[in-house]
Amino acid sequence: MSFSEFGQQFVNALGLGSIYALVAIGLAMVFGILRLINFAHGEVLMLGAFATYYYAEWTSLPFLVVAVLGVLTTVAVGLLMERVAYRPIRGAPDVALLLTSLGVSIAVQNTAILRFGEQPKKFPTPEAIEKQVDLGANVQISVTNIVTIGVALSLMALLTLFVTRTQLGISMRAAAENAMAARLMGININTVIVAAFAIGSAMAGVAGILWGARVGRIEPLMGFIPVLKAFVATVIGGFGSIPGAVIGAYILGFGEIYLVALLPGDLTGYRDAFIFGALILILLFRPQGILGSTEPEKI
Amino acid sequence: MLTLEDVRISYGAIQAVKGISLNVGERELVALVGSNGAGKTTTLRTISGIFRPRTGRIVYEGRDLTKLAPHQIVAAGVVQAPEGRQIFGSLTVRENLMLGAVSRRDRAAIPADLERVFDLFPVLKERLGQAGGTLSGGEQQMLSIGRALMARPRLLLLDEPSLGLAPLIVARIFDVIARLKAEGVTILLVEQNARKALEVADRAYVLETGLVALSGSARELAANPEIERAYLGG
Numbered sequence: 004m005s006f007s008e009f010g011q012q013f014v015n016a017l018g019l020g021s022i023y024a025l026v027a028i029g030l031a032m033v034f035g036i037l038r039l040i041n042f043a044h045g046e047v048l049m050l051g052a053f054a055t056y057y058y059a060e061w062t063s064l065p066f067l068v069v070a071v072l073g074v075l076t077t078v079a080v081g082l083l084m085e086r087v088a089y090r091p092i093r094g095a096p097d098v099a100l101l102l103t104s105l106g107v108s109i110a111v112q113n114t115a116i117l118r119f120g121e122q123p124k125k126f127p128t129p130e131a132i133e134k135q136v137d138l139g140a141n142v143q144i145s146v147t148n149i150v151t152i153g154v155a156l157s158l159m160a161l162l163t164l165f166v167t168r169t170q171l172g173i174s175m176r177a178a179a180e181n182a183m184a185a186r187l188m189g190i191n192i193n194t195v196i197v198a199a200f201a202i203g204s205a206m207a208g209v210a211g212i213l214w215g216a217r218v219g220r221i222e223p224l225m226g227f228i229p230v231l232k233a234f235v236a237t238v239i240g241g242f243g244s245i246p247g248a249v250i251g252a253y254i255l256g257f258g259e260i261y262l263v264a265l266l267p268g269d270l271t272g273y274r275d276a277f278i279f280g281a282l283i284l285i286l287l288f289r290p291q292g293i294l295g296s297t298e299p300e301k302i
Numbered sequence: 303m304l305t306l307e308d309v310r311i312s313y314g315a316i317q318a319v320k321g322i323s324l325n326v327g328e329r330e331l332v333a334l335v336g337s338n339g340a341g342k343t344t345t346l347r348t349i350s351g352i353f354r355p356r357t358g359r360i361v362y363e364g365r366d367l368t369k370l371a372p373h374q375i376v377a378a379g380v381v382q383a384p385e386g387r388q389i390f391g392s393l394t395v396r397e398n399l400m401l402g403a404v405s406r407r408d409r410a411a412i413p414a415d416l417e418r419v420f421d422l423f424p425v426l427k428e429r430l431g432q433a434g435g436t437l438s439g440g441e442q443q444m445l446s447i448g449r450a451l452m453a454r455p456r457l458l459l460l461d462e463p464s465l466g467l468a469p470l471i472v473a474r475i476f477d478v479i480a481r482l483k484a485e486g487v488t489i490l491l492v493e494q495n496a497r498k499a500l501e502v503a504d505r506a507y508v509l510e511t512g513l514v515a516l517s518g519s520a521r522e523l524a525a526n527p528e529i530e531r532a533y534l535g536g
Contacts, residue, residue, distance in 0.1 A: 174401065176390070180390050184384060184390065185390075186372040187350055187352070187382045187388070188405075189373045189453055190401070190404050191371070191373040192372075192373070
């Protein structure tokens with residue numbers, strides 16, 4: 004691998020890892036508090052991309068405004084899921100929670116296929132960010148990647164401020180660690196759960212838009228792979244730990260990109276097999292992940 | 303101030319509390335003693351709204367607590383330092399204390415209350431920036447009580463504050479409990495260490511397998527030969 008290729012792949016990996024991180028944060032937040040693995044999180048991502056697509060179709064508003072509306076839509080979707088599907092079964096066994104989230108995921112996917120059609124749609128990525136920037140020395144990086152990395156890092160910085168400086172953010176960390184103690188302290192657990200869904204869904208919405216811009220096309224099943232990868236990232240980092248999820252996401256992003264770059268051509272098709280093989284090894288040898296605690300607590 | 307009327311609590315098919323009636327008067331320190339599995343912790347958690355009783359009423363200053371969510375019960379002034387301390391190990395001591403004040407509307411009074419907690423437990427002031435999980439067992443118990451005090455309880459529920467602590471620390475904790483009582487905080491104290499509990503309490507209830515077996519003034523109960531044999535190891 005030449006130096007210029009290495010540099011290009013580095014930015015690529017950061018970009019991919021950033022998207023995984025945005026998705027993984029929402030998974031980790033919700034899991035931390037509810038012990039719920041929210042597979043429907045991928046559908047939130049998909050709906051963020053589709054909402055943005057349709058708002059751009061219907062209006063002539065600038066892309067940034069359309070994207071913000073798309074993200075607000077995902078927040079509404081996330082809150083609706085919480086209220087309709089997850090609140091009624093709160094405290095149920097883990098298996099029931101998992102099956103419910105799979106059910107929600109499948110229901111939303113199929114509704115989306117019926118409403119939006121199976122055919123991929125061209126995502127309205129603004130021309131300004133579809134370009135490549137030439138950094139000299141044969142290194143070309145796409146503006147999409149730069150925007151992705153910038154947006155993701157800014158959101159993560161905001162999230163860090165939120166969970167360390169605000170009462171609601173600190174309450175959220177407390178509830179993730181010990182929900183019963185949090186309730187005994189007077190924390191309204193519903194407020195915390197709603198906030199976790201709102202923030203997680205907003206991040207997934209942003210990820211959906213960035214994914215749309217990266218791939219160029221969107222389709223109703225587009226949420227499945229990112230949420231699976233985000234799930235792997237949270238397992239690597241330690242389920243329920245937000246910093247762990249982010250670290251896991253970047254490890255995964257780099258792993259995928261460099262695996263493809265380094266593997267002989269006829270093996271690159273097995274990229275995901277390597278990734279999920281690594282997941283199995285992690286589950287065998289360090290099931291609590293990098294930052295996870297060894298003693299998960301339940302509500 | 304607090305009255306429980308024939309409260310029954312079940313987990314699935316298991317009846318943990320089979321009909322408890324008790325009351326706690328203003329400025330009183332009432333102890334709930336009894337062996338493991340007698341239903342003491344279940345009773346406290348039900349008062350705090352974590353569990354719902356199957357039947358019966360829990361009335362605090364005229365309000366039925368069984369209709370309120372845990373955070374509303376804290377806001378009403380009933381605050382618990384739970385069994386096993388349950389401090390937030392990954393949060394700093396300061397964050398733990400500030401979480402105790404989550405339900406407070408009078409934000410301006412919080413710094414003064416923080417000073418009061420430091421006055422009771424000076425060691426917490428030295429540990430402010432440390433993660434709660436790095437504290438010793440005794441310090442964690444102090445943090446747990448301090449955190450509850452930050453909510454300005456009018457009725458403080460203490461669940462096994464002496465559990466697993468060295469005798470010297472237990473004595474310190476009980477000194478603080480006596481001091482809080484002297485300052486006018488009403489306390490409902492759950493303890494396996496019946497001897498210690500009866501020393502500080504005004505009155506006590508003895509729980510046995512989900513029922514009140516005996517009740518009376520702490521002095522009477524401490525002198526009762528039956529109690530002496532069963533709980534005081536005499």
